Amino acid sequence: MSKKDRFLKTYGISLIFLGACGFYPLVLLYSIEDRPPDIHAFVIFFVLMGGWYLTAGVGILLRSKWGYFFFKSFLYFLLLGFPIGTFIAYASLKYIKRNHIKTLFSFGTSRGEDAP
Numbered sequence: 001m002s003k004k005d006r007f008l009k010t011y012g013i014s015l016i017f018l019g020a021c022g023f024y025p026l027v028l029l030y031s032i033e034d035r036p037p038d039i040h041a042f043v044i045f046f047v048l049m050g051g052w053y054l055t056a057g058v059g060i061l062l063r064s065k066w067g068y069f070f071f072k073s074f075l076y077f078l079l080l081g082f083p084i085g086t087f088i089a090y091a092s093l094k095y096i097k098r099n100h101i102k103t104l105f106s107f108g109t110s111r112g113e114d115a116p
Contacts, residue, residue, distance in 0.1 A: 004099055008060055015057030022050030068105040
């Protein structure tokens with residue numbers, strides 16, 4: 001397994017795991033008896049974020065074009081998470097650009113030619 005493949009597999013599995021962990025607070029929230037009546041915004045936020053993580057992780061593992069765009073959007077959004085998120089996202093975006101990871105998502109080579 002090449003270094004690029006390992007990078008994508010690790011990111012994909014991590015995002016799927018974090019997306020699944022995003023649904024865990026919802027299970028806890030609905031298991032308590034005295035939950036507040038205004039929890040709908042909280043629930044919607046966790047469902048959307050967990051779904052985004054899961055979708056990005058599955059797209060990365062499938063190496064689809066839509067997965068690449070979800071991955072990049074995730075990293076650009078993660079740039080706002082100062083300081084740790086910013087460091088992780090910046091390093092990942094730099095690695096993606098330097099190693100031409102886009103070609104692994106069936107976009108063609110870095111020179112605009114089709115991949116063999």
